[in-house]
Amino acid sequence: MIDYEKCLENPPYSLGKEEKEAFLTKYLLELTKHHKESCRPYEKILEAENVNLNNVCSYEELPFLPVRMFKDMELRSIEEEEIKKTITSSGTTGQQVSRIYLDQKTSMLQTKTLTKIVGDFLGNKRLPMLILDSSAVLKDRKMFSARGAGILGFSIFGRDKMYALNENMELDLEGLQMFLEKHKGEKIFLFGFTFMIWQYFCSELERTGFHPDLSKGVLIHGGGWKKLDSFHISSKAFKEKLRQVCGISEVYDYYGMAEQTGTIYMECEYGHLHASIFSDILIRRPGDFSLASIGEEGLIETVSVLPWSYPGHLLLTEDEGVILGEDDCPCKRKGKYFKVKGRIRNAELRGCSDTYAEGI
Amino acid sequence: MQNSGGAVILMQKEYDDIRFYYPETCCFEEMAELPALDIFDEGVCSFLDKLSDLIRHDKECRNYPDVLTFGFFCRRAHIEQLKKNYSEKNRLGRGLTFHIAPSNVAINFAYSMAAALLAGNPCAVRVSEKDFAQTHMIGRLLREASKETKNQERDIGRYIALFTYGKKREITDHLSKLCAVRVIWGGDQTIGEIRKSPLRPRSSEITFADRYSLCVLGARTVLAEKRMDRLAGDFYNDTYLFDQNACSSPRLIYWIGEADEIKAAKERFWSAVSDFLKDKYQVGPKVAVDKLMTEYKAAAVIPGIKFERKSANLINRMELMELVPEIAGFTCPGGSFFEYGDVNFNALRSVVTEKFQTLSYYGADKEELISFIKTNGISGIDRVVPVGHTADFSLIWDGYDLIRTMSRIVDGFGQY
Numbered sequence: 001m002i003d004y005e006k007c008l009e010n011p012p013y014s015l016g017k018e019e020k021e022a023f024l025t026k027y028l029l030e031l032t033k034h035h036k037e038s039c040r041p042y043e044k045i046l047e048a049e050n051v052n053l054n055n056v057c058s059y060e061e062l063p064f065l066p067v068r069m070f071k072d073m074e075l076r077s078i079e080e081e082e083i084k085k086t087i088t089s090s091g092t093t094g095q096q097v098s099r100i101y102l103d104q105k106t107s108m109l110q111t112k113t114l115t116k117i118v119g120d121f122l123g124n125k126r127l128p129m130l131i132l133d134s135s136a137v138l139k140d141r142k143m144f145s146a147r148g149a150g151i152l153g154f155s156i157f158g159r160d161k162m163y164a165l166n167e168n169m170e171l172d173l174e175g176l177q178m179f180l181e182k183h184k185g186e187k188i189f190l191f192g193f194t195f196m197i198w199q200y201f202c203s204e205l206e207r208t209g210f211h212p213d214l215s216k217g218v219l220i221h222g223g224g225w226k227k228l229d230s231f232h233i234s235s236k237a238f239k240e241k242l243r244q245v246c247g248i249s250e251v252y253d254y255y256g257m258a259e260q261t262g263t264i265y266m267e268c269e270y271g272h273l274h275a276s277i278f279s280d281i282l283i284r285r286p287g288d289f290s291l292a293s294i295g296e297e298g299l300i301e302t303v304s305v306l307p308w309s310y311p312g313h314l315l316l317t318e319d320e321g322v323i324l325g326e327d328d329c330p331c332k333r334k335g336k337y338f339k340v341k342g343r344i345r346n347a348e349l350r351g352c353s354d355t356y357a358e359g360i
Numbered sequence: 361m362q363n364s365g366g367a368v369i370l371m372q373k374e375y376d377d378i379r380f381y382y383p384e385t386c387c388f389e390e391m392a393e394l395p396a397l398d399i400f401d402e403g404v405c406s407f408l409d410k411l412s413d414l415i416r417h418d419k420e421c422r423n424y425p426d427v428l429t430f431g432f433f434c435r436r437a438h439i440e441q442l443k444k445n446y447s448e449k450n451r452l453g454r455g456l457t458f459h460i461a462p463s464n465v466a467i468n469f470a471y472s473m474a475a476a477l478l479a480g481n482p483c484a485v486r487v488s489e490k491d492f493a494q495t496h497m498i499g500r501l502l503r504e505a506s507k508e509t510k511n512q513e514r515d516i517g518r519y520i521a522l523f524t525y526g527k528k529r530e531i532t533d534h535l536s537k538l539c540a541v542r543v544i545w546g547g548d549q550t551i552g553e554i555r556k557s558p559l560r561p562r563s564s565e566i567t568f569a570d571r572y573s574l575c576v577l578g579a580r581t582v583l584a585e586k587r588m589d590r591l592a593g594d595f596y597n598d599t600y601l602f603d604q605n606a607c608s609s610p611r612l613i614y615w616i617g618e619a620d621e622i623k624a625a626k627e628r629f630w631s632a633v634s635d636f637l638k639d640k641y642q643v644g645p646k647v648a649v650d651k652l653m654t655e656y657k658a659a660a661v662i663p664g665i666k667f668e669r670k671s672a673n674l675i676n677r678m679e680l681m682e683l684v685p686e687i688a689g690f691t692c693p694g695g696s697f698f699e700y701g702d703v704n705f706n707a708l709r710s711v712v713t714e715k716f717q718t719l720s721y722y723g724a725d726k727e728e729l730i731s732f733i734k735t736n737g738i739s740g741i742d743r744v745v746p747v748g749h750t751a752d753f754s755l756i757w758d759g760y761d762l763i764r765t766m767s768r769i770v771d772g773f774g775q776y
Contacts, residue, residue, distance in 0.1 A: 041660035048659035048667050048678075066653040073660060286645035288672030289652075299645050318649060344645040349464060349603040349693050 002030050004109055007305060012116050012276040013333035017326055020277055020335060021058060027305040028059040028313055035311035038077035042311040060282060060291060064301050064314040067259055070098040078103045078309045089146035089258030100259055106309040110262030113306060114153050117276050120333075121252060121266055122157050122218060128183040129158020130176075130217075132192030132201045134165040146258035147193060150222065153261065154191045164192075164201060171204040180212055187216050193223035194253070198238065205245040215247040222254040222264065226343055235271070255340055259312045263304040265338075272329050272337035279304040281338050283323055284316070297322045297341060318344050374530055381487065381499035381522040383506070388456070388484055392538050394519060396453035397480035399767050400443045403514035404477045409436040410509055414501040420493075421501075426467040427494050433753065434474060442478075442755055446763055450770045453480025454564070455540030457766060460532075460554055461485060462545040465602070466492040471753045472543055473520060478755075479766035482519040484535055489524050498522070533557045541766050544568065547607075566765055568607065568758050571717035572688045572740075575610035575747060576705070578723020579617025579625035588628065591722065592636035594748025598720055600641050601751075605693040607758075608718040608743070608750035612687060614708065615701035616724055622701040634671045641674065647694035648673040654692035662686050668699075683707040688715060705732050716740030717758060722747040 007027060015023060033053060036043045042065075046053075049063050056062060069075065076083070084107055087100040102110075137148045155161060162179045166172050180188075192201065197219075205211060219242065228238065235253065242248050255273050256264035263279035275281050282301040283292040292298040300321040307313045320341040329337045380386070397404060415421050415431030422428070432438065457476040461469035469487045476483040487495050499522055506517025525531050536542060536557040544551050547570040559565060575598070585591055599609050615622045643651075655678055659665045664681035671677075680687070680700045687698050688711070700707065719741050721729060729744050742759035745752065755762050 044663075044665075045656050045659045048655070048665040050666060065656060066649050068649075068653055069656060072653075072657060286648045286673065287643060289648070299649065316649060316652065318646075320645065344649070346646055349605045349647075 002027060002034070002305075002308070004305075007278070008109075008112055008116065010277055012120055012278065013274065013335055015277045016334055020280070023277060024280055024303065024305065025057070025059045028062060028303065029053065029056055031305065031308070031313045032062055034308070035077050035313070039075060039311050041073060041075060042077070059280075059303060059314070062314050064316045065311065067098070067257060067312075067315045067317050070100060070259055070310075070312065071096040074099065074101075075312075076101040076310045082309070087146060087149050087258055087261065098259060100261075100312065101310050103309040106306060109306050109308065111153065111156065113262040113276075113278050114264065115156060117264060117266060117278075118154070118157060118220065121220070122189060126157060126159040127187055127189035127218075128179070129155065129161045129189045129191065130179065131155075131158075131161060131163045132165070132190060132197050132219075132221075133163060134167055134169050135163040136167040146261075147223070149258070149261055150193070151191065154220065158189050158191070165196075169200055171200065171208075173208065173210060176212060180214075185216070187218065188214065190214070190217050190219040190248070192219070192221050194221045194225060194238070195223060195227040197221055198228060198233065198241075202241050202245050206241075212246050215249065217246075217248045218250045218252070219248055220252050220254060220266075222256060224255075225340075229342055257302055257315060257317065259315055260302055260304040260307060262306045263302075268329060268331040268333060268337070270329060270331050272324055272331070273339065274329065274331075274333050274337050275335045277335065278306065281321070281323065281336055283321060283338075289316075292323075294323045294325060299344070300338075300340065320344055374528065374534070377528050378523045378525045378531065381495050381524075382502040382520060383517070386521045388521070388535060388538055391482045391484060391519070391521060392456040394456075394482045396455055397514070399446055399448075399451045399453070399480050399763055400439070400478055401480055401514070403509075403512060403516050404480070404519075405436060405439050405443075406512065407505060407509050407516035408434040408439060408474060408477065410505045411501060412436075414504055415497075418497070418501065421497055424494055424497065427497055430467055430470045430474075430498075433471070439478070445755075448769070450772065451480070451764075451767045452770065453482075454766060454768050455481060456538055457481045457483045457541045457543060458535045458539035459483060459485040459543045460545060460550070461487050463488040463490060465606070466494040467498075468545060469495070469522070470498055472545065473522075475755055475762040476541070476543070476766055477516070477519060479763045481541065481766055484521045484539070485523070486535075487522055487524050489526060495522065529557065536563075539563060541566065543766075564765070566760055566762070570715070571607035571758070572612075572691070572713075572715045573608050573610045573718040573720070573750065574612040574614055574716065576614045576616060576719060576721045576724045576729065577625070577629065577747075578721075579615055579621040579701070581723025582625040582629050583621060588632035589636065591629070591747065592632040594722075594746075595633055596636055596640070597748050598750040600637060600695060603647075603693045604695055606751060608720075610718070610720055610750070611691050611696070612698045612700065612711075614683075614705075615699065616703070616705070617701065618703065619701065626699070626701075630668075630671065630675060630677070634675060637671075637674055641695075643673045643694060647692075651676045651692050651694055651696045654690050654696055658687070658690040658698075662690075683711050685711050685713070687711065688713070705729070708732075709736050709738065712738045712740045714739045716742075718743045718745060718750050720745050720747045720750045 036046055051063055082103045083101045084104050085102050088097040239251050253267040254264045265273040265275055267273050280303040283298040284301055285292050285298050297320055300317045300319045302315050304313055321338050323336050323338045326336045327334045412431045412434035459472045469485050473483050473485050536559055540563050542565045544554050544567045551567045602609055662684055666679045668677035676696045678698050680698055683700045726744055733741050
């Protein structure tokens with residue numbers, strides 16, 4: 001049994017390269033053994049891969065599952081009656097959704113870990129919270145969307161919460177004014193998803209000409225850049241627009257997989273995404289999945305010590321990224337810092353396949 | 361669409377959505393009225409020979425082996441050869457044929473067109489929306505051939521239209537109503553989409569659905585082969601040349617021999633293939649992830665799979681302890697293979713379904729394979745061809761005799 005209490009005692013950015021590798025190897029090897037015992041399909045995959053867990057020296061050698069597996073297969077390491085909630089995520093392209101099964105323990109670990117990571121940026125005091133989304137997202141409590149899970153997860157940092165959008169995704173200008181009046185002069189925590197913020201918050205403030213003063217606010221946003229990339233809106237342009245419409249200057253993006261909720265990768269004040277000690281980023285070369293060097297682009301593998309109820313501790317994403325450095329970011333946080341380049345593109349294949357059918 | 365005098369005609373707007381490669385524009389209704397011809401009509405044969413001549417002497421075509429191969433297919437000597445299998449005198453075309461060519465193989469449409477012409481029919485060919493250079497070349501040479509053969513007895517140039525259009529259901533509806541035979545290349549999904557457009561009651565259809573193909577390799581012959589590079593090249597032509605995405609590309613490698621021979625032969629074969637691929641083929645990130653996922657999904661379902669990782673992400677091999685029907689559900693383009701070894705073909709009986717198309721062989725006896733399929737009454741496998749020839753076009757394709765399917769017989773019996 002993994003001693004998570006002890007694991008989570010460590011401050012999130014406290015370990016240097018070697019210590020961290022030993023720390024992660026210990027926990028991830030144990031997790032791999034646990035899933036091998038508890039999840040039959042996972043065990044069969046390890047057998048086919050011919051892995052001998054007794055010979056593994058580093059977590060970097062452990063097999064990783066393509067994250068899309070969770071869309072096509074039911075993968076869990078707990079009994080059905082232990083499922084506390086199921087997180088769904090459309091994540092990668094396509095109609096099917098990922099299904100992540102959480103038990104009480106994993107769910108609690110996710111919350112605790114998120115608190116530790118985000119606490120490093122927000123402090124430990126709860127702040128008045130403005131959610132840049134609609135309350136409608138949380139309607140169905142049993143079937144969580146990743147968006148709902150994100151909002152709930154981050155709500156632990158807030159008090160006196162207010163949703164900036166009504167159920168029709170319209171900006172609640174009146175409510176917003178009242179909220180700001182009430183918390184005048186206070187530091188405010190804002191949270192939302194990158195595309196939603198752009199589409200329903202920034203654009204509306206610009207259209208209405210209502211420019212609230214949020215210069216004392218801290219915004220944390222996530223969910224990825226896929227949609228904004230398609231509009232050619234950069235992270236810089238996003239931040240600039242926010243400063244223009246509401247004067248906010250402290251804006252942190254985060255990267256994370258719904259399949260590894262809790263261990264998110266926060267952006268620091270230098271614009272770098274950071275891996276905490278509870279998780280890591282590995283960049284793999286597409287040709288042979290070997291590890292890329294610092295500065296070399298490749299496929300992102302995300303590693304997390306949290307997934308206990310499902311075998312999602314080592315995941316090969318469909319994102320490309322690059323490690324910028326390790327232990328030496330000017331923000332003083334230890335661990336790897338990196339950049340996400342975006343989703344891998346669909347391959348153009350030859351052969352008599354079915355691309356014609358995409359709509360006629 | 362408008363109804364005028366009983367005949368449905370396309371409105372001008374819809375014609376605007378059609379991009380023509382040959383001729384500049386055309387009236388499909390007029391094409392549908394053209395008289396059907398005898399199979400292997402002399403006019404058609406001369407026209408194809410003319411086209412062949414133009415292709416083989418064209419500077420631009422020289423750089424396109426697929427176009428050249430088609431040029432050789434069309435030459436008179438070869439057509440005469442093909443004609444020998446069709447001695448019946450009273451066969452003629454059915455009328456307008458409407459072809460939906462695959463989106464990812466540039467030259468395939470040309471064979472579909474040639475077969476329909478040889479069967480005596482006018483052909484309206486919807487080519488890929490991707491603007492292939494090959495389509496332009498054929499279009500240009502069709503114009504030339506048409507100019508030069510215009511004054512002959514039959515103006516065969518009028519029997520052909522090459523064009524493409526986007527997501528316009530109306531156009532598909534219209535041509536489907538107009539045609540006597542519809543030919544759908546592509547896969548299950550495309551067929552499903554196109555079938556939403558009804559045919560006339562007497563019209564028929566040829567569909568090339570998603571298929572599964574396999575390769576039989578004799579271990580002993582592989583071990584004795586001196587030119588492994590040539591065998592590897594032939595195998596490449598069946599697989600990686602089309603990203604292993606053609607329906608005739610093998611996905612299962614069935615080894616014949618004793619266990620130790622097979623082990624050694626595998627080593628020899630795959631290292632030759634790997635050497636051959638090194639400078640020729642690259643696996644992109646998407647394909648690499650897809651292949652890994654296919655393997656993991658297969659391993660979770662099929663018992664006793666072992667992955668062979670010697671060629672990194674270039675060649676993904678899954679070794680099977682036993683042959684099970686589930687393998688057909690785990691296909692992935694870009695070099696993903698199941699492997700099974702045995703002393704005879706018997707295990708094939710339990711896996712081959714009507715989905716199986718091409719069996720390519722090396723170091724095995726063709727007659728023995730065909731007789732195995734026949735004596736066991738196996739429901740699939742339409743073609744048995746040597747390794748390296750899975751993509752060779754023939755007038756019998758996917759179990760259809762294209763000439764006979766696209767033509768009809770005038771039955772004259774008895775005497776008054």
